[in-house]
Amino acid sequence: MVGSGPVLTGTPKKVPVFLTFCFVCVTIYNMKKSIEFSQHPLHWRHPKWGKIQLRYFVEDCKIRREKNIEDYIINNGVYRVHVIKDNQILDDFFESHNIQLVEPEHAELIVITDQRFSRLSAKNMLSKLDALLAKCPRIYFALNRYYLNANEDIKDNTLPEHFDHAIVEWLTKNLNNVIVLNRSEIFVEDGSCFTWVVPSCELLICKK
Numbered sequence: 282m283v284g285s286g287p288v289l290t291g292t293p294k295k296v297p298v299f300l301t302f303c304f305v306c307v308t309i310y311n312m313k314k315s316i317e318f319s320q321h322p323l324h325w326r327h328p329k330w331g332k333i334q335l336r337y338f339v340e341d342c343k344i345r346r347e348k349n350i351e352d353y354i355i356n357n358g359v360y361r362v363h364v365i366k367d368n369q370i371l372d373d374f375f376e377s378h379n380i381q382l383v384e385p386e387h388a389e390l391i392v393i394t395d396q397r398f399s400r401l402s403a404k405n406m407l408s409k410l411d412a413l414l415a416k417c418p419r420i421y422f423a424l425n426r427y428y429l430n431a432n433e434d435i436k437d438n439t440l441p442e443h444f445d446h447a448i449v450e451w452l453t454k455n456l457n458n459v460i461v462l463n464r465s466e467i468f469v470e471d472g473s474c475f476t477w478v479v480p481s482c483e484l485l486i487c488k489k
Contacts, residue, residue, distance in 0.1 A: 332369055344370070344479055345466065346423060346466075346480075346481065346483060347371065347374075350371065350392060350394075350423075351371070353390075353421060353485075354374075354390065355378070357390075359390045360379070360381060360389065361381045361383045361387060361389045361390075362375070362381070362382060362388055363382070363383055363385045363387075363388035363390075363391045364392045364394075365391070365393045366393075366394045367395045367397060370394060370479060385413055385416040386416040388417045389419070390420070391413055391420045392420075392421045392423075393420060393421070393423065393424075394480060396425055396428070399425035399428040399480055400428050403429065404435075407452075410452075410486065414488055418487060418488040419485070419486070419488075420484075420485070420486040420487075421483070422483075422485075422486055423479050423480040423483050424480050424482040425481070425482070426444040426445060426448060426482040427444075429448065437451065444482070445463050445465050445482055446463070448482060449461045449462075449484065452486065459486055459487060459488055459489065460489060461485070461486050461487075462484065462485040462487075463482075463484060465482050465484075466481070466483075
């Protein structure tokens with residue numbers, strides 16, 4: 282919903298021959314220079330992208346998955362939360378509802394939305410989730426379903442074809458003594474659902 286840029290009309294001015302020659306010389310010089318690329322890691326994203334994109338909407342709006350997390354916290358009377366995230370989501374909510382941000386061992390709920398967590402190897406992810414569950418019995422985990430197992434060759438032919446169902450079954454089988462509930466919405470990912478802000482696979486992991 283971004284407006285179009287300025288439209289240039291009228292007859293363009295003639296460019297002096299000298300300036301054209303200078304431009305060509307600079308272009309040739311730059312072509313000979315080696316190109317240096319940004320050194321940002323693959324998972325790098327600007328932490329304010331979500332808020333910037335929302336400014337294009339006239340009405341007040343919120344990302345659905347962020348609202349789902351807020352509703353879960355309110356409806357379950359949670360006041361002490363440990364958060365693992367990589368952007369500005371939930372900040373205003375925590376402040377307005379007096380939610381305490383604490384270490385995992387003091388939390389009633391751990392919220393994970395950080396895209397980098399989704400990029401962990403499958404074994405490393407299981408290890409970190411088990412470690413967190415040993416400190417806090419509930420995790421609200423927003424996972425990027427398309428990153429999981431992208432960097433290693435772990436195969437389990439017994440899992441369902443559906444991404445979310447397979448992830449639920451995989452976590453249930455491999456985490457220690459847990460119940461995994463799928464809270465995801467079903468939609469086709471076309472880039473318009475802000476999944477780079479809050480990943481689209483929403484899971485509630487609870488110790489039995």
